[in-house]
Structures are given as structure tokens and as C-alpha cells.
Amino acid sequence: MREKCGIFATKAENASRKAYYALMALQHRGQESAGISVWKHKIRTLSGRGLVSEVFRGSELARLRSNMAIAHVRYSTSGSLNETQPLQTFCCGKEIAVAHNGTLTNFIPLKGEYEKRGVKFRHSVDSELLGISFLWHLKETGDEFEAMKAVFNEVKGAYSVAFLFNGKILVARDPLGFRPLSYGIGDGHYFASEDSALRLFVDEIRDIKPGEVFLISEDVESKVLVNESHYHCVFEYIYFARPDSVLDGVSVYKARVKMGQELARESPASADVVIPVPDSGRAAALGFSQVSGIPYAEGLIKNRYIGRTFIMPGQFYRELKVKLKLSPVRDIIDGKRVVIVDDSIVRGTTMKRIVAMLRNAGAREVHVRIASPPIKHPCYMGIDIPTRHELIAAFGGIEKVRKVIGADSLSYLTVEGLKKAVGKRDLCLACLTGNYPEWAFRF
Numbered sequence: 001m002r003e004k005c006g007i008f009a010t011k012a013e014n015a016s017r018k019a020y021y022a023l024m025a026l027q028h029r030g031q032e033s034a035g036i037s038v039w040k041h042k043i044r045t046l047s048g049r050g051l052v053s054e055v056f057r058g059s060e061l062a063r064l065r066s067n068m069a070i071a072h073v074r075y076s077t078s079g080s081l082n083e084t085q086p087l088q089t090f091c092c093g094k095e096i097a098v099a100h101n102g103t104l105t106n107f108i109p110l111k112g113e114y115e116k117r118g119v120k121f122r123h124s125v126d127s128e129l130l131g132i133s134f135l136w137h138l139k140e141t142g143d144e145f146e147a148m149k150a151v152f153n154e155v156k157g158a159y160s161v162a163f164l165f166n167g168k169i170l171v172a173r174d175p176l177g178f179r180p181l182s183y184g185i186g187d188g189h190y191f192a193s194e195d196s197a198l199r200l201f202v203d204e205i206r207d208i209k210p211g212e213v214f215l216i217s218e219d220v221e222s223k224v225l226v227n228e229s230h231y232h233c234v235f236e237y238i239y240f241a242r243p244d245s246v247l248d249g250v251s252v253y254k255a256r257v258k259m260g261q262e263l264a265r266e267s268p269a270s271a272d273v274v275i276p277v278p279d280s281g282r283a284a285a286l287g288f289s290q291v292s293g294i295p296y297a298e299g300l301i302k303n304r305y306i307g308r309t310f311i312m313p314g315q316f317y318r319e320l321k322v323k324l325k326l327s328p329v330r331d332i333i334d335g336k337r338v339v340i341v342d343d344s345i346v347r348g349t350t351m352k353r354i355v356a357m358l359r360n361a362g363a364r365e366v367h368v369r370i371a372s373p374p375i376k377h378p379c380y381m382g383i384d385i386p387t388r389h390e391l392i393a394a395f396g397g398i399e400k401v402r403k404v405i406g407a408d409s410l411s412y413l414t415v416e417g418l419k420k421a422v423g424k425r426d427l428c429l430a431c432l433t434g435n436y437p438e439w440a441f442r443f
């Protein structure tokens with residue numbers, strides 16, 4: 001599983017510089033490439049492979065001075081690794097820059113239909129289709145909101161998206177609201193995948209509703225154009241989002257603590273110490289410790305210079321990276337019965353390595369507790385969950401996973417426990433249950 005992208009848009013003074021700082025706050029959502037597009041009588045884009053700090057230099061940013069910018073940090077779920085966003089494309093005589101978080105489920109057939117109509121695609125990424133569909137319908141209707149309504153009817157899947165075109169910005173969240181998106185107002189207008197990135201600039205922040213569209217030109221106008229049932233991605237709460245973000249009214253941190261609390265109620269363990277897998281397992285481990293009464297200790301130390309492990313292409317490098325990333329504190333582990341808590345197991349690379357590490361550091365028993373249900377199905381809505389055969393929990397039961405990772409015991413949070421912890425009904429749980437929201441596949 002890899003993270004999804006982060007997007008940002010603003011109409012404010014020093015837009016490109018603000019975009020740069022916002023991208024830093026969204027770095028956890030994408031580490032492959034980063035980019036900023038501004039409006040300077042036409043679209044100008046600066047983007048490249050690597051982390052935000054590697055892509056932009058001060059002098060180049062200074063040349064992008066503008067009061068309108070859209071920006072992106074990318075993890076590819078579609079198309080080549082060499083693609084960066086915002087991507088620029090053309091249709092119907094107009095140019096547009098697109099910053100997209102999500103994956104489109106009907107990209108291939110719909111792209112084919114546009115090609116039959118004579119539209120030329122310039123990129124390999126699904127995100128281009130959003131820009132093409134929008135410009136096509138803008139030409140037909142002459143109105144941005146009408147055009148976006150047509151996009152909602154036509155393009156299926158997950159998309160929180162920002163367009164820059166003709167001196168305007170349009171920001172939209174798909175009708176089911178898979179990916180998060182927030183709006184902040186203060187000395188300007190700001191949009192970002194997570195509210196924690198907006199807090200750099202403003203305090204007045206709200207979630208953008210699924211199916212809601214903002215058009216920013218001289219004025220700012222917003223409309224909710226469609227009304228479908230909402231399906232917020234539960235993995236944002238489990239793993240992807242920053243713990244200090246509040247997504248669709250729910251604090252990510254609090255949800256994670258509750259996941260750990262539920263887990264301790266459902267699957268207690270007799271042990272001497274609760275150890276989190278840093279970073280994303282920390283809040284759940286705290287919750288587990290609170291309910292079980294077993295003391296919490298940081299028994300694994302994370303190398304702060306190593307990023308999220310899924311980004312590594314290939315199993316050899318992923319394993320090497322886990323070794324580089326985490327190391328045990330022997331004094332906390334030696335002679336103890338350990339409960340080790342993580343947010344999720346995907347391929348099992350991390351947990352297998354950690355169990356061995358704990359045993360080498362003298363753990364007497366290792367009890368693994370996972371603060372989410374087993375991931376059994378792929379995601380088609382913006383997260384690069386690997387194919388089923390790579391998912392360690394997809395085939396065979398929990399006992400099989402326990403043996404592979406070498407733990408004394410293993411338990412996962414139940415779907416019911418997860419729903420209780422997040423406290424929302426309108427969640428996408430497809431990778432856990434196999435029930436995919438029908439709208440995303442209605443084409």
C-alpha cells in the first residue's frame with residue numbers, strides 16, 4: 001500500500017511560496033514528485049521528481065510570483081513514475097493544469113471515447129482525463145459549474161481535484177468524497193487535502209462536501225452539485241492522514257486512540273509492556289495501553305531521515321529500509337512479554353522484521369495487535385494497495401499470518417470495532433470487506 005497524493009490551491013498573496021510550505025505539510029501523502037502551477041497571464045509550472053525540499057529552490061520560486069497557485073505531491077497510482085503534477089493539458093483550444101488526488105475507475109474506457117472524438121492525450125496518468133472532460137463540457141455549456149456537473153456524471157472513482165485555467169481556479173471533491181479536502185478562509189482562499197496544511201495560514205476551516213465545487217476568479221462561489229451517499233476512505237483515519245488532521249469532522253488522532261482502545265477490549269493480551277510501531281502505530285498503542293493498563297514504552301526507535309516504507313519499489317529495498325528505519329531499545333524489551341501495536345499489516349514486511357528484532361533484543365513473548373481489520377482486497381479509489389496475491393491476509397486465515405510473521409499471538413481489530421472507533425457511518429471499507437461502492441463502478 002502506498003499513500004495517495006496531496007493537493008493544495010490558493011488565491012492569496014505570495015501564492016507560490018504558500019504552496020511550497022503547504023506541500024511540505026502534505027509531504028506524508030506523496031514522496032515521488034512535487035509541483036506548483038501558477039497563473040501569470042498563462043499557466044507556468046515548476047515540478048520534478050523527489051521530495052518538496054529537493055524539487056524547489058528559492059530563486060525558482062521567486063520567478064513563480066503570483067496570487068493564484070495549485071500544487072501537488074504525488075504517489076503514482078496510474079501512469080508513469082516520470083509524470084509529475086500539476087500536469088498541463090489542452091482540449092477544445094484551452095489549456096488547463098490539473099492537481100488530482102485519487103484514482104479514476106473508468107479512465108480507460110472514457111479515455112477511449114474521447115480519443116474517438118479526436119482528443120489527443122499528452123500524459124499516461126488518469127488525472128489528465130479530469131482536465132479533458134472539464135474543458136470538453138466547458139466548451140459545450142459555457143459555464144464552469146455546469147461543466148463540472150457533467151464531469152461528476154461522467155468520470156467515476158475518487159477525485160479531490162484542483163484546476164487552474166484562464167485566470168481561474170476550480171476545486172472539487174468527487175460525489176462520494178473518498179479523498180479528504182478542506183477549505184480555509186482568511187487573508188485569501190485556501191484549499192488542501194488535509195486541514196493541518198491550511199492551519200499554516202488560516203484558522204477558519206471547513207470540510208468541502210462530497211460533490212461540492214468552488215470556483216475562484218474575481219469572486220469565490222461554491223455549490224454542491226450532486227447528492228450521493230458518502231464513502232470516506234477509512235484508511236485516511238487508520239494510516240494515511242496526519243494525526244493532527246480533522247477529516248470530515250473526525251479527529252484522526254482521537255480515532256486512532258479509540259482503535260487501540262477497542263482492540264484492547266476485543267483482544268487483550270497478558271504482557272509487561274505495550275510498544276508502538278512508529279510512526280503511525282503510536283496513537284493506537286497508547287489507546288491499547290490505556291484500556292489494558294499495561295505500561296506504554298517507546299521500544300522501537302525510528303530513524304527520522306527514512307520516509308514511509310511503501311514507496312520503495314521491490315521487496316529487497318523495502319526490507320532493507322525497514323531495517324534502516326527501526327531499531328530496538330534493548331533495555332525496554334529484554335526479558336519482557338511484549339505487545340507490539342501497529343495500525344495495519346499490508347505485505348507483512350514490517351511486522352515480520354519487527355518480531356524478529358524484538359526477539360533478538362530479548363523479548364520473552366511477542367503479541368502482535370493490529371488496529372485495523374485484515375486488508376484482503378485491492379483499492380481502486382486512490383490507494384495503491386497491491387494486488388491480492390501480495391496482501392498477506394488475502395488468502396488463508398489469521399493463523400497463517402501469525403506463522404509468517406513469527407508472533408506468539410496475533411489479533412486484528414474487527415470491522416465493527418473500527419466503525420465504533422471512527423464513529424461515522426459513511427465510510428468506504430471496501431479493501432476490508434470487499435463491498436465496493438456501486439457509484440464508482442457505474443459506467
Ligand SMILES: O=P(O)(O)OC[C@H]1O[C@H](OP(=O)(O)OP(=O)(O)O)[C@H](O)[C@@H]1O
Pocket residue numbers: 001239277278279280281307308309310342343344345346347348349350351
Ligand atoms: O505490512 P507492510 O507491507 O510492511 O506495511 C505495513 C506498515 O507500513 C506502514 O507504515 P510506513 O512505514 O509506511 O509509515 P509510518 O512510518 O508512517 O508508519 C504501516 O503503518 C505499517 O507499519
Ligand SMILES: NC(=O)CC[C@H](N)C(=O)O
Pocket residue numbers: 003004005006074075076077078079085100101102103104125126127382
Ligand atoms: N495517489 C494519487 O492520488 C495519485 C493521483 C493520480 N492517479 C496519479 O497517479 O498521479
Ligand code: SF4
Pocket residue numbers: 178232233234235236378379380381382383385428429430431432
Ligand atoms: S478501498 Fe480501502 S483504501 Fe480504498 S478508498 Fe476504500 S477504504 Fe480507502
Ligand SMILES: [Mg+2]
Pocket residue numbers: 277278279280281342343
Ligand atoms: Mg507504520
